[in-house]
């Protein structure tokens with residue numbers, strides 16, 4: 001069973017997604033990370049993607065679906081479940097993603113991690129990431145270096161106030177209406193508690209589903 005993770009930026013999708021993917025032996029598809037990886041290449045497409053990311057706007061469906069299809073084609077085997085993070089961001093992308101998953105005969109459910117806009121803003125303006133392994137560190141993390149790579153943490157270039165505002169607006173306008181496509185397949189999880197508590201809630205909600 002594939003899982004499609006939804007949640008406002010800062011909901012903990014990435015951190016929770018990685019924990020869920022590990023627990024249920026799933027491959028993790030993190031759209032933002034895949035795009036950031038691509039944007040560091042030297043091609044004209046990479047430059048275009050880089051400019052879109054810096055502005056906090058959405059990369060075209062066509063580019064994103066090509067990356068997803070490539071990922072599905074490269075799975076170790078067809079039965080490997082996938083956890084999708086950061087996709088779909090808008091209704092048309094949800095329709096394209098569902099068509100692609102149906103074409104590949106994959107079963108899927110959606111998971112929504114719910115937080116308030118105030119919590120999202122607070123978390124996004126104070127978090128730091130490791131430039132190498134992309135681990136996310138909240139305000140409460142007191143060191144300046146990554147636990148895994150021991151290199152200095154940075155603020156993500158699109159975690160600036162203007163890009164954050166734009167990303168939250170896009171979430172409200174584009175992503176929330178997308179949830180309708182999954183209304184009969186949706187598992188909701190409270191994302192307000194600490195990440196450790198949210199993990200417990202998520203495993204409780206997903207255990208049955210993932211053991212089928």
Ligand code: AMP
Nearest residue numbers: 031032052053056057058059086087089
């Ligand atoms: P994220 O790491 O999820 O916050 O995404 C960072 C940036 O990558 C976004 O602000 C968009 O520019 C781009 N991006 C991520 N996911 C998508 C997607 N599903 N469709 C289009 N653009 C995306």
